[in-house]
Amino acid sequence: MRTAKKKKSRADLQRERREALISAGLTIVSRSGYANASVSRVTAAAGLAQGTLYSYFDNHQVFLDTLLEAEGRNFFRFLDRHTVRGESFFETERSSFLAYSRYVRRHRYFPRVLTDAESAAPTSYADHMERVEARYLKALMRGQAVGELRPQSEAELRVVAEVLAGSYGHMSIGAQVRPFGKVGRDGLFPEWIADTYIRFIRSGLGQTLSEPPPAAPARPPEEAVATTREALLEAAARVVWRVGFDGATIKAIVEEANLAVGTFYSHFDSQQEIFDELLAYIRVKMLAHVRGFIGERRRFVDREYAGFVGFFDYLRDHPWYIRIESAAAVYATDTYRRHFLDLTDSYVRTLRRARQNGELAQFEEHELVVLAHIFMAARHYIAARYLPHTAERRTLPPHVFATYRAFLEGGLAVDPPAGRTVRTETQPAAPPT
Numbered sequence: 001m002r003t004a005k006k007k008k009s010r011a012d013l014q015r016e017r018r019e020a021l022i023s024a025g026l027t028i029v030s031r032s033g034y035a036n037a038s039v040s041r042v043t044a045a046a047g048l049a050q051g052t053l054y055s056y057f058d059n060h061q062v063f064l065d066t067l068l069e070a071e072g073r074n075f076f077r078f079l080d081r082h083t084v085r086g087e088s089f090f091e092t093e094r095s096s097f098l099a100y101s102r103y104v105r106r107h108r109y110f111p112r113v114l115t116d117a118e119s120a121a122p123t124s125y126a127d128h129m130e131r132v133e134a135r136y137l138k139a140l141m142r143g144q145a146v147g148e149l150r151p152q153s154e155a156e157l158r159v160v161a162e163v164l165a166g167s168y169g170h171m172s173i174g175a176q177v178r179p180f181g182k183v184g185r186d187g188l189f190p191e192w193i194a195d196t197y198i199r200f201i202r203s204g205l206g207q208t209l210s211e212p213p214p215a216a217p218a219r220p221p222e223e224a225v226a227t228t229r230e231a232l233l234e235a236a237a238r239v240v241w242r243v244g245f246d247g248a249t250i251k252a253i254v255e256e257a258n259l260a261v262g263t264f265y266s267h268f269d270s271q272q273e274i275f276d277e278l279l280a281y282i283r284v285k286m287l288a289h290v291r292g293f294i295g296e297r298r299r300f301v302d303r304e305y306a307g308f309v310g311f312f313d314y315l316r317d318h319p320w321y322i323r324i325e326s327a328a329a330v331y332a333t334d335t336y337r338r339h340f341l342d343l344t345d346s347y348v349r350t351l352r353r354a355r356q357n358g359e360l361a362q363f364e365e366h367e368l369v370v371l372a373h374i375f376m377a378a379r380h381y382i383a384a385r386y387l388p389h390t391a392e393r394r395t396l397p398p399h400v401f402a403t404y405r406a407f408l409e410g411g412l413a414v415d416p417p418a419g420r421t422v423r424t425e426t427q428p429a430a431p432p433t
Contacts, residue, residue: 014056017046017048017052017055017056018056020046020047020048021042021043021046021048021052021053021056021057021063022066022067022070023046024042024043024045024046025037025042025063025064025066025067026067026071026109026113027045027109028041028042028045029067029109029112029113029116030108030109030112030113031109033112033116033120033330033333034064034116034117034119034120034121034330035116035120035246035330035331037064037067038060039053039060039063042063061121064117064120064121064124065121065123065124066124067113067117067121067124068113068114068117068121068124068125068128069124069127069128071107071110071113072124072127072128072131074107075103075107075110076131076135078099078102078103079096079099079100079103082095082099082102082103083095083096083099088143088148089139089140089142089143089148089149089412090148090198090201090202090413092139093139093164093198093201094194094195094197094198097168097189097194097197097198098189098191098194100168100189101189101194104172110172111169111172111173111176112176114128114169114172115169115173115326115329116329116330118326118329118384119244119245119323119326119327119329119330119331120330129165129381129385132161132165133158133161133162133165136157136160136161136164136165137154137157137158137161140157140160140161140412141154141157143412144157147414148413148414149412149413149414150406150410150412150413150414152403152406153399155397155399156399156402156403159382159399159400159403159404159407160403160407160412162378162381162382162385163374163377163378163381163382163404163407164201165381166377166378166380166381166382167197167373167374167377167378169377169381170373170374170376170377170380171189171193171197171370171373171377173340174340174344174369174373175189177337177340177341178341178344192366192367193370196363196367196370196371197370197374199362199363200363200370200371200374200411201407201411201412202411202412202413203362203410203411203413204407204408204409204410204411205300205301205304205359205360205408205409206362206409206410207299207300207301207359207409208301208409208410209301209302209305209405209409210299210301210302211297211302213305213309213401213405214293214294214295214297214305214306214309214310216293216313217292217293217295228259228263228266228267229267230281231257231259232253232254232257232259232263232264232267232268232274233274233277233278233281233282234257235253235254235256235257235259236248236253236256236274236275236278237278237281237282237318237320237324238256238320239252239253239256240278240320240323240324240327241319241320241323241324241389242389244323244327245275245327245328245330245331245332246331248271248275249271250264250271253274272332275328275331275332275335276332276334276335277335278324278328278332278335279324279325279328279332279335279336279339280335280338280339282318282320282321282324283339283342283343285314285318286311286314286318286321287346289310289313289314290307290310290311290314291310292310293306293307293309293310293313294306294307294310298357299354299359300350300351300354300359300360301359301408301409303350304375304408305404305405305408308378308379308401308404308408309401311379311383312379312383312387312395312396312401315383315387315394316394316395317394319387319389319394320389321383322380322383322384322387322389323389325339325380326384343372343376344369344372344373344376347368347371347372347375347376348368348369348372351363351368351371351372352365352368355368378404382396382400382404386400
């Protein structure tokens, strides 16, 4: 005699439908981004009527915010289960780094959900990053308490947490747009990536700045916009800063530039075309400003710190840079990929020259891309967290500069107490296969 199948309760059906909507949303975001996760596409992918979404979420934005929140819970549970507590902070961090790699291998969409959420679901992104920071802060304070890490204030340790959390994200992006060798196509982070990362956060570059912190060069008057095309790009940057890409209509852009709508179409075929060009345009401006701070400095550690100071000086008068960079990941994905690779390649060339000049001897040629991603992450994530587009402050607190300088020069570790050894990576990382 066949047993009658138990009828699902209403609560069970509601939970299944809600989970089906979230699963469908994550799948669509992984393939097409948040910008294309419309209500109709999500409900169709979940096999539900279009109005069903509003039975479980107040509106479309609340649904988008829920995606990272739900996936974040799974992510943190996975890290807790698969991170092995080592004898030191650095051993535990290496295990956590590789656990993150395994999670992304199983959930390939996670880096895109996280990257897109910074612009498309900023509330859930901020909540997620605060959880990441809190976990790091706890681990860093524990390592400091037992004498493994240099003494630093809680505010300084938060800066370190930003750099470490951002490094995970930037290496994920880098692995997806240009895998780390054959292994990287499958496992995302080969073990040599983890070894390089740990070696750097332990000891930094092992060089002390040879010059005092750079002073701002004389600030020339803002250059007049040379062409109407540049005037439209400048106007688009200001509009995106205020209302995001989704609010940067052609009408809003031409009104900001004090030009006629017809003028726009003399220079751009569409709204998408100006979006595609905007990030490259402001990057050129930013790099020119940063070069003024670097000046004639020769050693890499001096150049990197001067560039860090120059980048945040640039943001003081051009606060839209980070918001445009984040939004481009959603609304101009090809442009964002080229931007990311161009910055990576520029860093690697600079690091390679430094190595040829006798610096960075502790790092092999193939490891330089890891350093590039760490330095890129430091700028982006510190800016995003300390200088969001809604902030009135346009400059970083002084302790952020001091913390980054110390981290760059000597990493986080202190020499082990007499009689105690701490396992470390002493051999160069194995080359990619």
